[in-house]
Amino acid sequence: MSDPVVVIGAGVVGVMTARALRLRGAEVVVVDALPGAAEMCSRGNAGMLAVGHAKAWAEPAAIPALLRALVGREPSVKVTRPFDPALWRWGVEFLRHCTPAANARNTSAEQRLSRFSRDRLAAAEAEMGLPVDTWHEGALYLFQDAAQFARYRAKLPEGGEITALSREELVAREPSLAAMGERLAGGLLSRIDSVGDCALFTRRTAAWLGGAGVAMRFETRVTGFAQSLGRITAVETDRGPIACSAVVLATGVETADLTRPLGFVPQIYPVKGYSGTWRITDPAGVPRLPFVDETELLAVANYGDRLRVTAIAEFAGRDRSLPPARTALLDAYVRRRFGAAVDLETPEFWTGLRPTTPAGPPYLGRVRTHSNLWINAGHGQLGWTMSLGAGEILAQAMAGEPPALRDISSRARWLDAI
Template sequence: MAKLDPAFAAAGETFAGAIHVTSDASGNSELFTNELAQRCGGLGVEFRLGVTAQGFVTDGDRVTGVRTDAGLLTADNYVLALGIQSPFLARTAGQRLPMYPAKGYSLTADVVDADATPAVGGVDEATLVAWSRFGDQLRISSTAEFAGFDRDWKYSDFSNILKTGRELFPTAVDWERARMRSCMRPMTPDGPPIEGRGKQRNLYYNTGHGHMGWTMACGSSRILADVVAGRPPALDTTPFQVRSHRVAA
């Protein structure tokens, strides 16, 4: 492991071995998204940031508009991709989505010793702590928990991440000034995301990807674009069709 990535030399005898997946990769989702937004803007796509969607306006089996705090927006077709907020807006169109948030934690720290910081992303299967190098930063994340929609966190929530990170890469980053955050991962009970058309003929869903949202983003978008355009997708979309759930009285 140390021959592959010298940063692991500091781990000593912590590992008995590892599996190197040469096709695996990691990236910066924020950088990707900002660059994508710029390119889309050059193609005429308009982004209305800071606008809150409040509900769909429907007429029979069609959506005729979206009520927002900036007025009514209308279109030929609509795509709902709101992460864990998707079920709330879907209800205004009469569609119940089986989704629930899994609260995850991540830590980002500045690199202070490049040679001691891993260049290869990985996962410690014993602690389920994952790491990825973003230039002069190291991002580390760990397991998730069911805690409703509460986004608050305390320092002890990151004890597992800090313990593993300091054990593997003790001098790599500025652990004392690490930036911590929690997030809501939109999970479905059976795992696959929700893709495709629901009750309305012109309302499509692209949501419920759990912790794999950016990983699946390009593939999901390609599938949905084919569905909207009436083209046969490259994958069988049966496992991803819009699912409803029953609410006990």
Template structure:
């Protein structure tokens, strides 16, 4: 079977890998000149199944109101009337109940834990290197209130069989010795020993080369214009360089998936949430993090990637704006300087931004659609790197008519969209 994969980020490339492993002829199409140049390029580096949780949670609406007026806020919303953004926000707010949070977090953990297992299997199989460290993640608390609030997350972790380790302040230093320098700012943490760290860009580029060795064809610098449908079936992809035909089509375009699918009547509630990262050369390894620390106060992650520190975080709801104002550097730079001051050279830091494709309930959208031959692997939000292998293998199994290794409950587009095929050729 010939499968056309739209998108060459970590989601598209891992999908191509599993499809090629299954013996299919695979074509990957992307507007960029090489893999992983958009959201996968410089993310926070976390492979964090244990930390997988929806943004929509009890108490978030009140927190968000406070964030909008505080310095170094983890969230910024553009002051404009954007009906798409407002609609997405209303759906997210509807998920800010305890029952919805528990349901959505359990779904996310299901995919993320499976994905981590797939990554370990792949690493053992082909020996792929990507500055990986399997030393866990620490959710860092600066207040007693934060530490007490972790009880609800711990209950869900226990129900899903996810390993965790509550840490008092002095126990933090066993795993992150450099935090001794700022002990007075911390009260404790929650360690997730199954979480890992790694360079998503390096991983994706390397796996893409292994895909080529399996015969996967990459068509770069190719603008995707629309999907072509006839009688409820996808029959081709229209691109600026001509039509591409296949037997199955997989959309892995992140934040750009909704605009491609809307003409088909498939409405995906995915909104681009803009995030920032800094990549800083390490100058003093003893003051640098050993793995990954997530600062719960500022929602910023600090990870060690080889001889660099990657600092990622903040969220902006500003549409498809990809500008990188220096004012946003302060949010991520403050945390690394506050926790790991003297570890790196800020003058050599590279500021980057990317659009994270967020669903209102936090769970990605995976699997079949109402159109024959059309599959989705999108909407992973901040957890595309974390969920990539598991999502790709799950969707590959569905394309192969195999039963996936995890439950399909709540993962498909049907939880949002029950529209029927129009049978018309779509024009994006």
């Protein structure tokens, strides 16, 4: 029997990659330092498969926004470690991608990968016999500023997948949005978006993989690699080595820790975000569809029994603290709009570090220096949205099949990017 493929990382990206490899008959071992799947960034995210909203953050308008954030004048973007050298290296690359041409290329990559991924989600649930826990009725993008709404409305793509709704149409569809008052100027309905609990789906898939012959090694930290003739021969861990035929790095914000000794450093900066989750006590008092408040820049998702609100992009290095000022923002939003419909006493607050590349798309492909080392990391604000597709496409490339999509990876000198 040949040595297994070792997937490092049991977040949503690693687990979906392991699934795609296993479905092709590969022997697979998944290794993660934490006690279970989806314990890092995949744990408390908004859960939106934001296909209609998939766009690269690096765009011309991001430059003034970053400058405002540096002087503390951008409510949803914070720079709390402005002198972090890793941030400056990342920032220089980010600025290079802020041109209209680079933004168009990167946004196209994210949109194609997101759509490919979303199209596979319902089928994946059915294939694995998982309870159906993702909803595919779309998502709303709401505006409290009429001029902002008019600008978005004027740029609507053709094809009818995204349509504009007046305040009255929104409230007729989702009566609980009346709680937003007269300030609600209008919104967009993106029919191609979905929502579901990313951690639940990842953990259920991990359990399914366990039953399908994949070894899940939790509480096992990868510390390095044994190499010979340009190949990784074994993954070194704090519980001993694991011989391997190939390795996939699905290690999110920690990827560079493992690759630096191998001679390359993926630019993946941790962009911190926050979420709060409240138990729903009155289902009629919260919107059924997930929504993004485009004016206050928060996302709200209804999982049936829980309401989750997420916000903020903060450049704070690897800091994982939960400052009360940040959680208060989420708390105040929920109290103002949906306070009568949730249990305000027991919110669960969380923070996660979005693994974010300067260009936007993840690093996806084979590392040039090692013939059997692959990477699937850096999915930023869209990791859940792109995970099934990115896993599938990497597995295709590893199996020597022509990848279903091309030009979807961030580019780098050290990478044969797909």
